[in-house]
Amino acid sequence: MKLAKPRFDIGLATNNLEGMLKFWQKDVGVPLDHVLKVRRGQNQHRHDLMGSVLKINHFEEVVPDTPPAGYQELLIASDKTLQHLSDPDGNAVRLVAAGSDGVTQIAVRMGVRDLEAHKRFYSEAFGFPERPYDKGLAFQAGEGLILLEQDSQAPSDAEFRGKGWRYITFQVFKVDDEHKRVLDAGGGEALAPVTLGTTARISMVRDPDGNWIELSQRASIVGSLD
Template structure:
């Protein structure tokens, strides 16, 4: 996969906007970049995490009380800081000294039921380089890491609509091509490529456990949605 941005983004959903913004901006020290109006009743508060986007999706309508996804924790490299925090909805973030576990920017920890199936998925569908990770394996998505850890009790087929960590995003040059590549490698289609106005062309795929992955061809990054 040819990445248009050398960092992944990560998305969560919430009904509790003010407590979440207070936590992420003040306690976690993650600055707001801008707010994107996704649709009526949903705004995306986009925060800058060392070049990755933390997408806090605020839904006015109550989110269903669904099971969590396999995305366990966001790890952020920050000089002179070693601490773990939990936001008001229960999502975990951990700050580590740069270089810890090979993290120079961010990493996303993911619990998976079948490590080998996910290894094949990230190798064949995305072509990401592999590296050692305690209790599993990690893949390099530019400067970011996706860390997979074997967990026989990991969630399966997590719903997209629910509280907490829900998806990661790869910014790509041609979403249609990359979407087809993922499907050819055995990935599950969750949303066929669709154009969102003049902003982006996106699709959604799912990993072997059903965790959601967004592929995004963003005009502000690649210059064209064609």
């Protein structure tokens, strides 16, 4: 899979907009880029995370307290004081020295039930190269890393609705082609490709544990939704 942007994005859902914005903008130092009105009752506060997008999806309706997805922690390469943090909703974030565990930009650390199944998924469905990681497996996704660790308590059918880290996004050139590629490699389909006005054409797929992954063909990046 050829990424249209050499960085992946990560999204979460919350009802606590004020507290979340204060934490991410002031405590972590991630600047707001713009607010995207997704639909009535949902605004996406898009923050610039070294070229990746931190998507804080604020919902007016109550976000359910469903079990967490397999996305366990966001790692950010930083020259600030190295520390483990959690935002007001309890989402884990860690500031690490550049190069620690191979992280030079960002990484998402995941707990998975079957390392070998996820190894096949990320190598065959996405074609990401494997990188050394002594705690499990790592895959290079552009400048970012996907860190996979064995976890018998990881979800087997991760839910999309709920607080916390819920999905990652890969920007691609042709979402229909890449969506088919993931399905052909054994990935699950959560949402068939759909066009969102003139902004993007997106789809949703699922990994072997049911974690949600967005594929996005964004007009501002690739120039066309055809």
